[in-house]
Amino acid sequence: MSVHLFGIRHHGPGCARSLAQALQALQPDCILIEGPPEADDLIAFAADPSIKPPVALLVYVPATPQRAVFYPFAEFSPEWQAMRYATINGVPVRFCDLPQAHRLAEEAAAPAVDESEAGESASDSDTDELHEDPLQWLANAAGFSDTDTWWDHLVEQRADSLDLFAAIAEMMTTVRTEIAAPPNLREQQREAWMRNAIRLAEKQGHQRIAVVCGAYHVPALATMPSAKSDNDLLKGLPKVKLAATWTPWSYGRLAFRSGYGAGVTAPGWYHHMWSHPAQASLYWLTDVAILLRKHDLDASSASIIEAVRLADTLAAMRERPRPGLGELxxxxxxxxxYDSDTPLRLIHDALLINDRLGEVPESVPTLPLPQDVQAQQKRLRLPVKADHSQLELDLRQPAHLEKSVLLHRLALLGVDWGRAERVTGKTGTFHEWWRLAWEPEFAIRLIEANVWGGSVEAAATGKAVSQxxxxxxxxELTALIEQVLLADLPRAVDLLMQRIQEVGALTPDVGFMLAALPPLASVMRYGSVRGTDTSAxxxxxxxxxxxxxIxxxxxxxxxxxxxxxxxxxxLIAADRAIRLIQEETLLDAWFGALDQVAGNELSHPLISGRCARILSEQGHWDEERTARALALRCSHASAPLASGNWLEGFLQGSAALLLHNDSLWSLVNNWINGLDxxxxxxxxxxxxxxxxxxxxPERRQLSERAGSAGGTVVFAASAGSLDEARARLVLPVLGLILGVSAATSTPETVHAP
Known part of the structure; x- marks a missing residue:
C-alpha cells in the first residue's frame, strides 16, 4: 500500500503535463483530488466529449443561491487532467477537500465567490493573505522579481514527471518548516479532512493512492498525525445543505489575480504551453502576426522569425532554458x-487573455430555468460568448423579435447578457442594437431567479408581478410597465395597470406624475412594432x-x-412625451396648464421661464407675447435673482432664441447692462x-453679437483711474469665456455678454 502526493499549482500547464505522465506511470487504483466532495457525482462528466473547458463546478445553497462557490478548471489544470484520467480509465476518484457544506455554513451572509478567490495557488492564497508570500523569498534568491515568473520557469516549462513532484515536495517542506508561519485554523481543518480521506482510501484496500493537491499541503499530508487529533479539529463544524452543477467559465475569469487564478495572468499563453509544449513560442508569435494582419497592421513572416530569434537570445542572456512570457x-x-502600446493592448486582450468560453453538455443536472435559457439560446441561434459581440435586430422579422423579447426578459431577471445601444442611422422604431457578453456569474442569477418560475417567461412574469x-x-411602476411590454409578458400587464391606477389616484406629487409619462408615451408610440395592445x-x-x-x-x-x-x-421630459403621443385633446390641456404657470407671477421663476420657452417654441405664444413676458420678468421692478432664474429657465439648452430674435436680444442685453x-x-x-x-459655436456667436453695433457698452475712464497693463491681463480670460472678440478689445471697452 502506497500514497503518492502530487503537489501542483492550479491552472499550471507544466504541472498538468507532468501529472498526466506520472499517472500513466503509476497506474493508481484510487485518485483523491483537492475539491468539494459535494461535487463527486459530477466528476464523471469530465469524460463527456461535449464538455469543453474552461468550465467550473458551481456549489451553492439552494435556499440562498447567492451563497455559492466556483471551482474553475481549464484544460491545462492538473485537477482536470486527473479527472479525465480517472473517468476514462475507470479509476475510483473523489474530491477530498473540506466540504463547502461546512465552509458556506459559516459564511451565511457572504456573497458568491469562486475558488479563484477562496482557493490557493502554489503557495496557497489563504496563507499568502495572512502571511507574506513564502515563495517570494525563494524567487528573489533565484534572481526573479516575482513568484509567478520564477514558478513558470522552474515548474511550468519543465517536461519531467515524478522527479518534478519530488522536488516540489522537498521545496514546500523547507518553506513550511523554515520560512512560512504556521497555517491558520481553517487550513489545519482542510488538511485534517484530506488526511481522513487518505485514511478512508487505505481502509477501503486501495494499494496505489494518488493525491492531487495544492503544493503547500504536501508536507502536511506526508506525515500523518493521529486520527483523533484530526477528528478533534473537525468536531462541531456547522453544516448546510448544498447543490452542485457544472457551468461554463472563461479565460478572462481565470486571469483574475487571486487564489486558483493566481499567476494565470495570461491563460491564452498557458493554452499554447499546454497545446504545443516544445514550440509554444513559435505558435504564439505566429498568432500575434495573424492577429495584427487581421487588423491591417504590418506583420510579415520575416518578423516572426526575427521575434523568435530575439526571444531565444533574451532567454539565453538571462540563463533560462527557453523563452518565457516576459521575453516574448x-x-x-x-x-x-515598434514600441507602441496600442498593438500591445490588442495582443493582451486577444492572445494573452484569449477570452475563450467553455461549454457544458445539456445532460448536466441543473434547474429548469437555466435549462430553458439554454434551449432558447440554441433555438434562436444566439451563441454564448465571453467576448463582446454586436447583435442588430429588425423587429419586423419574427425571429429577430423573439431574440429581442428573450434579451428583455433576461434583463428583467437581472441577467444583463445583452445591453441595448442607441441606434444610429436607422429608425429606432424597427431596429435594436445589442452588445452581448456572457458572464459566468449569470449562472447564479438564473438559479436565484428560478424561484419565480421554471421558464424564462414564467420567471420574468413572476418577478415583474412581485416588483x-x-x-x-x-x-417605478411606469418604468416597469415599459420593461414588461418590451419583454412581452401579457399576464403581468393587467396587474401593473391596476397598480398604476391605484397609485396614480393617490399621488399628489406633480413631479411623480410627470416622471411617469415618458415610458408610457414611448410604449404608446412604438408599441405597434411589437404588436402590443396599448388601449389600456x-x-x-x-x-x-x-x-x-390640474x-x-x-x-x-x-x-x-x-x-x-x-x-x-x-417637465421637459413630460413635454416631449405628451407631444410624442400626438393627441390634440392632451396637447390642448397640457399647453393650457403651461400657460397658467407662465402667466402666474407666484410660480417659481425657473419653471415659469421654461413654460414660456415651450409655449414660444410650439407656436402657442407669438413673438409679441413672448417679448412681453420677457420684458415683465426682466424689468427692474422684479428682483434680480427672480429675473435671473426666469431667464435660465427660458434660455436653458439653446441660444437660438437670442441669436435670431432681435427684440428678445435687446430686452436681455438692456436688462443685463442696466443691472447695478x-x-x-x-x-x-x-x-x-x-x-x-x-x-x-453659440457662445461665440453671442460674443460676436455683443461686440457688434448696439451691443457694446462703453465706460469712460480717466487716465489716472485705469491701469492698462493690469486690464490687458484680464483679456485672455474674457476671450475664453466670451469668445475671441474679447481678446482683441481695447481696455477702455467692455462688452456685454
Whole structure:
C-alpha cells in the first residue's frame, strides 16, 4: 500500500503535463483530488466529449443561491487532467477537500465567490493573505522579481514527471518548516479532512493512492498525525445543505489575480504551453502576426522569425532554458509594435487573455430555468460568448423579435447578457442594437431567479408581478410597465395597470406624475412594432395627463430652488412625451396648464421661464407675447435673482432664441447692462451657468453679437483711474469665456455678454 502526493499549482500547464505522465506511470487504483466532495457525482462528466473547458463546478445553497462557490478548471489544470484520467480509465476518484457544506455554513451572509478567490495557488492564497508570500523569498534568491515568473520557469516549462513532484515536495517542506508561519485554523481543518480521506482510501484496500493537491499541503499530508487529533479539529463544524452543477467559465475569469487564478495572468499563453509544449513560442508569435494582419497592421513572416530569434537570445542572456512570457512580450514590442502600446493592448486582450468560453453538455443536472435559457439560446441561434459581440435586430422579422423579447426578459431577471445601444442611422422604431457578453456569474442569477418560475417567461412574469406589488411610486411602476411590454409578458400587464391606477389616484406629487409619462408615451408610440395592445395604457396616460395638468399650476407655487430644478427636468421630459403621443385633446390641456404657470407671477421663476420657452417654441405664444413676458420678468421692478432664474429657465439648452430674435436680444442685453454692480455680482454665477451651458459655436456667436453695433457698452475712464497693463491681463480670460472678440478689445471697452 502506497500514497503518492502530487503537489501542483492550479491552472499550471507544466504541472498538468507532468501529472498526466506520472499517472500513466503509476497506474493508481484510487485518485483523491483537492475539491468539494459535494461535487463527486459530477466528476464523471469530465469524460463527456461535449464538455469543453474552461468550465467550473458551481456549489451553492439552494435556499440562498447567492451563497455559492466556483471551482474553475481549464484544460491545462492538473485537477482536470486527473479527472479525465480517472473517468476514462475507470479509476475510483473523489474530491477530498473540506466540504463547502461546512465552509458556506459559516459564511451565511457572504456573497458568491469562486475558488479563484477562496482557493490557493502554489503557495496557497489563504496563507499568502495572512502571511507574506513564502515563495517570494525563494524567487528573489533565484534572481526573479516575482513568484509567478520564477514558478513558470522552474515548474511550468519543465517536461519531467515524478522527479518534478519530488522536488516540489522537498521545496514546500523547507518553506513550511523554515520560512512560512504556521497555517491558520481553517487550513489545519482542510488538511485534517484530506488526511481522513487518505485514511478512508487505505481502509477501503486501495494499494496505489494518488493525491492531487495544492503544493503547500504536501508536507502536511506526508506525515500523518493521529486520527483523533484530526477528528478533534473537525468536531462541531456547522453544516448546510448544498447543490452542485457544472457551468461554463472563461479565460478572462481565470486571469483574475487571486487564489486558483493566481499567476494565470495570461491563460491564452498557458493554452499554447499546454497545446504545443516544445514550440509554444513559435505558435504564439505566429498568432500575434495573424492577429495584427487581421487588423491591417504590418506583420510579415520575416518578423516572426526575427521575434523568435530575439526571444531565444533574451532567454539565453538571462540563463533560462527557453523563452518565457516576459521575453516574448519584449520581442513583440520591439519587432511588431515598434514600441507602441496600442498593438500591445490588442495582443493582451486577444492572445494573452484569449477570452475563450467553455461549454457544458445539456445532460448536466441543473434547474429548469437555466435549462430553458439554454434551449432558447440554441433555438434562436444566439451563441454564448465571453467576448463582446454586436447583435442588430429588425423587429419586423419574427425571429429577430423573439431574440429581442428573450434579451428583455433576461434583463428583467437581472441577467444583463445583452445591453441595448442607441441606434444610429436607422429608425429606432424597427431596429435594436445589442452588445452581448456572457458572464459566468449569470449562472447564479438564473438559479436565484428560478424561484419565480421554471421558464424564462414564467420567471420574468413572476418577478415583474412581485416588483409591481412592492412599488410605491408612479415612476417605478411606469418604468416597469415599459420593461414588461418590451419583454412581452401579457399576464403581468393587467396587474401593473391596476397598480398604476391605484397609485396614480393617490399621488399628489406633480413631479411623480410627470416622471411617469415618458415610458408610457414611448410604449404608446412604438408599441405597434411589437404588436402590443396599448388601449389600456392610453386610458392610464389620459388620466395621468389630466391630473398633471390640474396639479401643475398649483404645485409650482412657493417651491424651493432645488425641487424646482428637479421639476424642470421632469417637465421637459413630460413635454416631449405628451407631444410624442400626438393627441390634440392632451396637447390642448397640457399647453393650457403651461400657460397658467407662465402667466402666474407666484410660480417659481425657473419653471415659469421654461413654460414660456415651450409655449414660444410650439407656436402657442407669438413673438409679441413672448417679448412681453420677457420684458415683465426682466424689468427692474422684479428682483434680480427672480429675473435671473426666469431667464435660465427660458434660455436653458439653446441660444437660438437670442441669436435670431432681435427684440428678445435687446430686452436681455438692456436688462443685463442696466443691472447695478451689486446685483450684477450677485447674479454673475447664475448667468455664467446659463450662458456656459450653450454650445461653443453659440457662445461665440453671442460674443460676436455683443461686440457688434448696439451691443457694446462703453465706460469712460480717466487716465489716472485705469491701469492698462493690469486690464490687458484680464483679456485672455474674457476671450475664453466670451469668445475671441474679447481678446482683441481695447481696455477702455467692455462688452456685454
Amino acid at each position: 512580450q519584449e520581442a513583440v514590442r520591439a519587432v511588431f509594435c 409591481a406589488t412592492e412599488a410605491t411610486t408612479l415612476p 395604457i392610453g386610458q392610464v396616460v389620459d388620466g395621468l395627463v389630466t391630473r398633471a395638468c 396639479a401643475l399650476p398649483f404645485g409650482v407655487l412657493g417651491m424651493a430652488d432645488e425641487p424646482a430644478a428637479e421639476l424642470v427636468k421632469q 454692480p451689486e446685483s450684477f455680482v450677485e447674479l454673475l454665477p447664475l448667468l455664467r451657468r446659463t450662458f456656459g451651458a450653450f454650445e461653443a
